[in-house]
Each structure stands twice: as structure tokens, then as C-alpha cells.
Amino acid sequence: MDKIIPQTGGCQCGSIRYRLNATPSMLYVCHCRDCQKQSSSAFGMSLMVSLDDVEFLQGRDLLKTWDTRGDDGLVKRCAFCRHCGSRIYHGSVTANRPVSIKAGSLDDTGWLRPVAHIWLDRAQPWIKVDPREFRCFAEEPDDEQALSAQWRQQLAQE
Ligand SMILES: [Zn+2]
Numbered sequence: 158m159d160k161i162i163p164q165t166g167g168c169q170c171g172s173i174r175y176r177l178n179a180t181p182s183m184l185y186v187c188h189c190r191d192c193q194k195q196s197s198s199a200f201g202m203s204l205m206v207s208l209d210d211v212e213f214l215q216g217r218d219l220l221k222t223w224d225t226r227g228d229d230g231l232v233k234r235c236a237f238c239r240h241c242g243s244r245i246y247h248g249s250v251t252a253n254r255p256v257s258i259k260a261g262s263l264d265d266t267g268w269l270r271p272v273a274h275i276w277l278d279r280a281q282p283w284i285k286v287d288p289r290e291f292r293c294f295a296e297e298p299d300d301e302q303a304l305s306a307q308w309r310q311q312l313a314q315e
């Protein structure tokens with residue numbers, strides 16, 4: 158399964174470079190309003206990985222953060238490049254909780270295949286997701302562990 162690791166990525170201007178040293182636990186697409194705002198687009202892609210497995214190769218001091226509060230009431234720390242503004246990751250400040258790497262920042266996005274679409278109740282009206290291809294959730298997924306297992310299985314089969 159670790160044939161895909163390591164993976165490198167960076168911000169849009171190239172000042173910040175990072176490497177993922179472990180296989181992410183899940184990839185999903187989120188259509189919530191926060192993700193639309195954050196990406197300035199239609200949805201966000203969340204690649205879940207422990208921050209300990211994200212190694213900054215360059216520009217770590219250029220990483221700027223701001224805090225907001227998620228729907229779960231927890232503080233969400235958002236990290237972005239202070240030069241170009243690209244969001245690199247965000248996540249709970251609680252230790253040992255995975256962060257959401259913004260998957261579009263990877264150099265190679267060809268292997269990415271989300272396991273689920275979540276918050277479809279908030280999706281832009283033109284978005285149609287085939288439930289035979291992806292797990293679909295109107296809001297938050299009910300069982301993240303099962304989803305994660307499915308994502309790892311899917312990855313292993315590629
Ligand atoms: Zn940048």
C-alpha cells in the first residue's frame with residue numbers, strides 16, 4: 158500500500174514544500190459552505206494524515222495560521238502560505254487528531270480518488286454525484302472508521 162508514499166506537494170507560489178511520509182487515512186470531498194469559502198471554489202478535498210507525518214522541506218517559517226471553530230465546536234487551525242495564500246492544511250488543534258491536507262496542493266494528484274462526498278445538502282446545484290461510485294452523505298459521514306477502511310482498501314487495489 159505504501160507504494161504511493163512519499164508524496165510531495167507545496168503552495169501555489171512554491172515557497173512552501175512538504176512531503177507526506179505516511180499513507181493518509183482517508184480522502185473525501187466536502188461540499189460544506191466552509192470548504193466552498195476556503196477553496197474559493199465548489200468543494201474541498203480532504204486528505205487526512207497525522208501532522209507528524211507531514212515533513213516540511215522548505216518554507217515552514219512562511220506557514221501562517223488562523224483559528225476558526227468547526228461545526229463540531231472544536232477549534233480548527235488553518236495553515237496557509239503567507240506569500241500566496243494557498244491553504245496547505247487545517248484541522249483540530251487537539252494532539253493526535255489527523256489534519257486535512259488540501260489535496261490539490263500535491264504535485265501528483267493522479268492517484269487521488271475520494272471514497273466519499275459529504276455535506277451534499279450544501280453542494281452547488283449543478284453537482285451530481287453517482288452514489289454507485291462514491292459513498293454519499295447529506296451531512297457528516299456516520300462511520301469514519303468504516304470509510305477509512307474502504308479508502309485504504311480502494312488504494313491497495315490500484
Ligand atoms: Zn506560497
Ligand SMILES: [Zn+2]
Pocket residue numbers: 187188189190191192193201276
Ligand atoms: Zn467542508
